Amino acid sequence: MIEEKSLNFLEEIVEEDLKSGKYASIHTRFPPEPNGYLHIGHAKSICLNFGLADKYGGKTNLRFDDTNPVTEDTEYVDSIQEDIAWLGFHWDNVFYASDYFDQLYQFAVELIRKGLAYVDDSTAEEIAASKGTPTIPGTPTPYRSRTIEENLKLFEEMKNGMYKDGEKVLRAKVDLASPNMHMRDPIMYRIKHAHHHRTGDKWCIYPMYDFAHGQSDSIEKITHSICTLEFEVHRPLYDWFIAQLNIYPSHQYEFARLNLNYTVMSKRKLLQLVNEKYVDGWDDPRMPTISGLRRRGYTPASIRNFAERIGVQRRENIIDVGLLEFCVREDLNKTALRRMAVLDPVKLVITNYPENSFEELEGENNPEAPDHGGFRKLPFGRELWIEKEDFMEIPMKKWFRLAPGAMVRLKNAYIIKCEQFEKDADGNITEIHCTYIPESRSGHDTSGINVKGTIHWVSAAHAIKAEVRLYDRLFKLENPAAEEDFKQSINPGSLQIITGAYLEPALAEANQDESYQFIRKGYFCLDKKLSQPGKPIFNRTVTLKDNWKKD
RNA sequence: UGCCCGAUAGUAUAAUGGUAGUACGACAGAUUUUGGUUCUGUUUGUCUUGGUUCGAAUCCAGGUCGGGCAACCA
Secondary structure, eight states: OOOOOOOOHHHHHHHHHHHTTSOSSOEEEEOOOSSSOOBHHHHHHHHHHHHHHHHTTOEEEEEEOOOOTTTOOHHHHHHHHHHHHHHTOOOSEEEEGGGGHHHHHHHHHHHHHTTOEEEEOOOHHHHHHHTOBTTBOOOOOGGGGOOHHHHHHHHHHHHTTOSOTTSOEEEEOOOTTOSSGGGSSOEEEEEOOOOBTTTBTSOSEEEOGGGTHHHHHHHTTOSEEEEEGGGGGGHHHHHHHHHHHTOOOOEEEEEOOOOBTTSOOOHHHHHHHHHTTSSSSTTOTTSSBHHHHHHHTOOHHHHHHHHHHHOOOSSOOOBOHHHHHHHHHHHHHHHOEEEOEESSEEEEEETTSOTTOEEEEEEESOTTSGGGGOEEEEEEESEEEEEGGGBOSSOOTTOOSBOTTOEEEETTSOEEEEEEEEEOTTSOEEEEEEEEOGGGOTTOOOSOOOOSOEEOEEETTTOEEEEEEEEOOSBSSSOGGGSSSGGGGBOTTSEEEEEEEEEOGGGGGOOTTOOEEETTTEEEEEOTTTOBTTBOEEEEEEOOOOOOOOO
């Protein structure tokens, strides 16, 4: 039987609107402000907006909400488009709120003509004071009663640059006593003599969010304008402007934004991490940005699947990063090529294997793929590198790996037995001596010996050296944003750089578009920014799930 | 304090007046040449108090708790 997947509340609304004939088709939009890079929270919104349109045969616009030239930049415009495309979504149009500045100005004039807007000369402090408090109604400023003619003249003078920043604003005349603070004569336009990344110096007045967003939606005939919960109180204003202007009635719906534990999700905080060099940039692999996740090795499919699994609701939530990690493991397990890499090496000598003699073994590329994904060559010899942590001088209970006298399987090779080991003056293990069982070669094992443990290795004579970067969560606390200073909870060990890792030779042909599972260690990919031909740098995307419980 | 929104296992998310289900996690077992994958099983939940009803997670009322709103930010 086929279980029908239940709809989220927005899908229900859309289906109802389509069924009732309210709309023949739907049109959504994704409206980022180009003042920072997109993060995983935006990915949720992108998947929602584009996903809704895809599912119901509608369209989605990308619209840059660029009404504040002081914080916005084309660098962000470019990165945003790159990230959305990388996630696998296609927009119907790219628009900018600034495309509508002329139209918006006309809308404002129209409201002035209707007596629904006025120029206010008060300072920001005076306006704030006159708005009252949630429990005390606001009071009009002396400018509220200006005539329509005067307002028309002053607003045009504002546009023509006759006033300095902050000298005047245009306000909507709504209701100073409204219990909703956003209805107490909100500011529509402010003066900013600032260069805009698209309109240059054409304008010195810029519309506020409340007088740009809904109007832009309406101009584009957006049917379902989906935003996050904090804009809920703006909805009456959104509807008011549309009603007073009598323009296309777009409707706003709100959902709860994504929160992830052990990270921060505000552009302001992420910008701080970048500016104050706590990270390498917006695309640092520890950042929750889309570009960071991409550099880390996350796949578009894993992020889309994550967005699907977390769902859409109106209640506040904090998602466990473990779910994101699950999604990327699930995806990479199916596709990543298996390779061997020793991150923390110790020499292993097979004393009964001839010196200066090598043989070529084979290893499957991916046990999950049809025909094992093919095989790659694996040179084997007398001297190998293995992981330090795979040897214990005094083994603990349930230890399956190497220890004096113990036997393990070398992955895709032979069973070996540990005969002795050498230590330096400080007690560090420097060399392990084993004997191998010639009849135990993988695929041709006639030894009849069964071992519990299998470890990875690389031939010392053939290994290539590489830098490997291991990442941990950027913050020590589940909810760093709740702290007085979120930077206090930065995890000092979030990046571990290993310069002397040994990789199997097949990894010399590693390419940037592929993910690799370093057997028993995790999923890795080349760092697209720092890796050089001949000097590879690998990023750990995520560890393998570790069910082994010591003790 | 005024207005708005929300509350289902540890975390998310279903059940749309009729058996509280699913995923992740955790725990146990099977399989395994990755202590991976896969498979099986176990565990844990309707914020509270009333009301309506044959029947309430769902509808109503009061309470509790959490979030949002008083930027010339979005």
